[in-house]
Amino acid sequence: FSRYLSRDLAKLVDEEPPAIMLLFEPKGRPDFYIQSKKNICVGCGEGNHYLRYRIIPSCYIIHFPEHLKSHRSYDVVLLCVDCHKAAHAAAEKYKRKVASEFGIPLYVRRVIHPGQETEKLNDEGGVSPLQLRSAAVALLLHGPRMPLNRREELTEV
Numbered sequence: 001f002s003r004y005l006s007r008d009l010a011k012l013v014d015e016e017p018p019a020i021m022l023l024f025e026p027k028g029r030p031d032f033y034i035q036s037k038k039n040i041c042v043g044c045g046e047g048n049h050y051l052r053y054r055i056i057p058s059c060y061i062i063h064f065p066e067h068l069k070s071h072r073s074y075d076v077v078l079l080c081v082d083c084h085k086a087a088h089a090a091a092e093k094y095k096r097k098v099a100s101e102f103g104i105p106l107y108v109r110r111v112i113h114p115g116q117e118t119e120k121l122n123d124e125g126g127v128s129p130l131q132l133r134s135a136a137v138a139l140l141l142h143g144p145r146m147p148l149n150r151r152e153e154l155t156e157v
Contacts, residue, residue, distance in 0.1 A: 043083030050078040053087055057095060059106075131157060 001020055004010035010020040040047050054061075055075045061068075079087055099106045135157040143151055 039078060041080035041083050042077045043079055043087070046080035046083075048080075050080050051084045052076050053079045053084055057091060059095070 001010075001012075001018055004020055004022070005012060009024060010022050013019040013021045039050065041050050053076070054072070055077060061072070061075075095106060098104060135154040138146075139151065139154050143154075146154075
């Protein structure tokens, strides 16, 4: 710290914990991170009410090698509500196509207990992340007070 401060390359921002702010742009950073970006929808240019949208769905990213996962900021764009809705619908349609074409389940499959011969699946071939989360939250918050059959039903999800 002191080297930067004594050469007027940084200014002290906070004493405890010690923090400085550089007064120059370090070399070697990719242009992507230092270029100025506008806070507008990349679809239509709307300047208000935008949402972050990930181009590559998380259900695919989890299978990527680690060096590709660490660059997720390249994957984020801003979309207005209408463009976000259209992009999400198109992405869901594409995910269904990929799932069908390559035989990849869209959602998490239900747990198969030893001795079961077939998987119990809903019409879409699995459990949606929302269903999974809802079941887990219900069990955590209300599990002990639930009727046994309902608790078993949610545990199966």
